[in-house]
Structures are given as structure tokens and as C-alpha cells.
Amino acid sequence: MGKKSELLDLQEYRVSVENMGEGLIVLNKKMVPIFVNRKVCEITSYRKDEILGKSCNRFLTSKGKNKIKAELKKRLKGYPSRYTIKVRTKRGKEVFLSVSAAPRFDRKGKFNGTIAIISDFTEREELEDKLRERTLELEKEINKRTKLLVDLYRGVGVTEERNRLAREIHDFCSQDLATALLKIEICEKVLDKDPEKVRAELRELRKMLRKSIKLNRDIVFGLQLPNFHRTGFATVLRQYFKEFCKKTGIICNLNIKLERSLPTNIQVGTYRIIREAMNNVRKHAMARNVDARLITDKRENLHVTIKDDGKGFELKKALTKKKHARHFGLKGMEGQAELFGGTFAVKTAKGKGTEIEVKIPLKEQNE
Numbered sequence: 001m002g003k004k005s006e007l008l009d010l011q012e013y014r015v016s017v018e019n020m021g022e023g024l025i026v027l028n029k030k031m032v033p034i035f036v037n038r039k040v041c042e043i044t045s046y047r048k049d050e051i052l053g054k055s056c057n058r059f060l061t062s063k064g065k066n067k068i069k070a071e072l073k074k075r076l077k078g079y080p081s082r083y084t085i086k087v088r089t090k091r092g093k094e095v096f097l098s099v100s101a102a103p104r105f106d107r108k109g110k111f112n113g114t115i116a117i118i119s120d121f122t123e124r125e126e127l128e129d130k131l132r133e134r135t136l137e138l139e140k141e142i143n144k145r146t147k148l149l150v151d152l153y154r155g156v157g158v159t160e161e162r163n164r165l166a167r168e169i170h171d172f173c174s175q176d177l178a179t180a181l182l183k184i185e186i187c188e189k190v191l192d193k194d195p196e197k198v199r200a201e202l203r204e205l206r207k208m209l210r211k212s213i214k215l216n217r218d219i220v221f222g223l224q225l226p227n228f229h230r231t232g233f234a235t236v237l238r239q240y241f242k243e244f245c246k247k248t249g250i251i252c253n254l255n256i257k258l259e260r261s262l263p264t265n266i267q268v269g270t271y272r273i274i275r276e277a278m279n280n281v282r283k284h285a286m287a288r289n290v291d292a293r294l295i296t297d298k299r300e301n302l303h304v305t306i307k308d309d310g311k312g313f314e315l316k317k318a319l320t321k322k323k324h325a326r327h328f329g330l331k332g333m334e335g336q337a338e339l340f341g342g343t344f345a346v347k348t349a350k351g352k353g354t355e356i357e358v359k360i361p362l363k364e365q366n367e
Contacts, residue, residue, distance in 0.1 A: 023097075023118040026104070029111055031056050031072055043097070043120045045090035059087045061094065075103040075114050084121075095122040124191060127198050131187055134205055138180055141213060176212035180205055233267045234258065237274070241292065248282050250290055257295040262302065266360060269340055270294070270304060273333045277306045277356050280329045285310025285354060296362065302342075304358040312348045333358070 017024055023040035027033050033051050041048055044059065057065050064085045074081050080102035086094050101116040183205045187198045231239075234256050241252045262270070274292070281287055287310030295303050318330070333356070334344040342360035 023120075024115075025118060026113065026115050027056070028113040031068060031114065034113070040118065043089070043095065043118065044087065050090070061086050061088065071101065072114075075101065076111055078103050078105075078111070095120055096125045097121070123195055127187070127191060127195060127202070130202055131184055134180070134202070134209065135184060137209060141209075176208060180208060180212070183208075233262060233271075236271070237294070240271075240275070240278075244278055244282075250281065250287055252290045252292065255291075255293045255295075257293075258302075259296045260300070260362070262362070266302065266340060266362065269336045270302070270358075270360070273304060273336050273358055274306065276329050276333050276336075280354075281306075281308050281310065284313070287311075287353065300361065300363040302358075302360040302362055304360075305355065307353065307355040309353045312350050312352045312354055314350060315346055315348055 018037050020037065020039065023043055024035075024037045025033055025040050026035040032053060032055060034053070036048055036051050040051065044051070046059075051059075056068055060068060064087060067083065067085050071081065071083060080100075082098070082100045085097050085099055087097055088094055098119045098121050099116050100118075101114050103111055104113040104115055106112040183201050187201050187205075190197050237256065238254060241254045244250070245252045278290070281290055285308045287308035290306065290308045292307075293303070293305045297303065330346060337344040337358050337360060340360045342358060345357045346354065347357070348354040
């Protein structure tokens, strides 16, 4: 009964080893496999007779061969270890294996080989690679956009202008980036437990990043200053209003009468004022028509007037609301005018449209 019981126990042990969820491999002291279970065959796509008695180098990449040599030294000293290694399957695919290996000894205590449990974590490695790629994309995009925005607004000392820029970044950049980082954290937490959920999160992350990148590009494009030297100030303005009409459907009438050329800093400041005024028209005015005029008078003053037939607003009420979007725009335009010693005025009322008037002394700029 004792021998029969032992045989039954041994048979049960073999069945358990053959059907365990991890690969089990036994190697001799030359690192040649002398036993593998079904899972090893499933992972590598090789039959048992194609693995047993064959050198491990046959299945390894060049880096893997060096890794095995280093691991063999540990086994000879009697040390177990855990490591990862890349192997080639019979179909030529490279897979990542997690290996937990321990030395085997004979009855005299001499090294007699290795026993190892292996797990295929190729899918996990691929998911981690995707997470790393998405994280790098986020970091690169943040650095790129930050540099562009800093370069574009270098030297602008107006607090309200910086506040407006901060609001744009918060609305269109920071929220998406924060959400993306949260999704990455979720992926890291469920990576081992629920790979399918990680895939779904990565798909959503990809869509969100594409949308965010497009929005960021639109913001930067809108903030970017044209090359006035190459194109000419008047030409740049005509192109801007043409694009504005095309995108919004608002009819724009632009009248430019400049008796003299404008200094570059005045061109840049005036362009920013006009762009901000037109942004307010687009976002708030609900206007059908806009009349814009730029003229220089005999006293060498530049006059900029932008008038729309929109719904108008209560000026005092808007200026008292600290977080009012139009308020930030108005203060930014006023700040730009004041940088050049100019003046800024707004005429508006509910149902009466809005008119913005800017006056900049050009003579002082030359002095």
C-alpha cells in the first residue's frame, strides 16, 4: 500500500506540474533543459522534444545569452534570483519572460543545475512601453508649448495679459494634461489585474491627447505673431481679417490709412490689441458686422477704432466682475496701449454694440 500510495502521489504531482499556470523548466549544470511542462511549450511554441537536450542559447537573443552567463555564475555560488529575459518563439516572435530561478544540488551538495519558474509578461511590457511613450509625449508637449508661449510673450509686462494667457492655458491645456496623468495612474494600478481595462484607458488617452495637442496648436497659432518685416503690417492685418471673416461668418470692413510706417514694437502692440478685440467680438458680441479703422493724423498719432453691431454690455458691471472674461481682455488691451503712452476707451451699452478706441503717440516712440 505504501509504494502504491507513493506512486499515486507522484502521478498527482506530475499532473499538477504539467497543468500549472506558470512555466516550469529544469536545467542541468550546463544549462541544458532536461524537463519542461506544457506551459513552457505554450509560451515558446516549441514541442518538448524540440526543447529538451538543446542548448538554451538556441532560444535566446544576444543580450539574453549574456544574461544567462551572468545568472549561471549566481547559480554556481548557490544563489537564487529573479530576472527578466527576452527569448524567441518558434514563430520568430520575441517575448519577455519573468524568471524565478534557484540552484539544484546533488546528494553530495554539489551544484547540479537549475530549476526555474517562468511567466510570459510580454503583454505587460508592451502596456508599460505605451504608458512610457504617452508620458514622454505629455512631457515633450508641455515643454514645447511652454517654451513657445514664453518666447511669444517674452517682455510683456502687463499683468492682465499674463492672466489672460494663464486662463487660456488652464482651459485648454492643464485640464486635459491632468486628466491624462490621472489615466496613467489608473493604468499603473490595474496593469496586472485588468489588462483589458488598461487597453481601454490607453485608447481614451490617445484620443484625448490628440484632441489636446490640436487645441494647443490652435492656441499657439492664435498667439503667434506674424513676421511684419517680411509681409508688411497692412498686409498682415488684411490677411487676419480675411481669415476672421471666413471662420466666423462676421462681415468685416477694414480701413487702413497710414501716412507713415510704424515702429516694430507699435506694430506688435497694435496687432495684439486688434486680435484681442476681435476675440471678444467672436466670443461675446454676437455681431454681424465689424468696422475697423487704422489711421495716422498730422500730429503723428495712431488711431485704432473697432466697432461692432453686437449686443453690447454694461461696462461698469463687467469691470467690477473680477473673473469676467471680457474684463481680462479689456484690461489687457488697455495695458498694451499704456505701454506706448497711449489711451484706451470703450463705448458700449446693452443692445448698442461696442466701440473700442485706441490712441498711440508715434512721435514719442521715435524720441
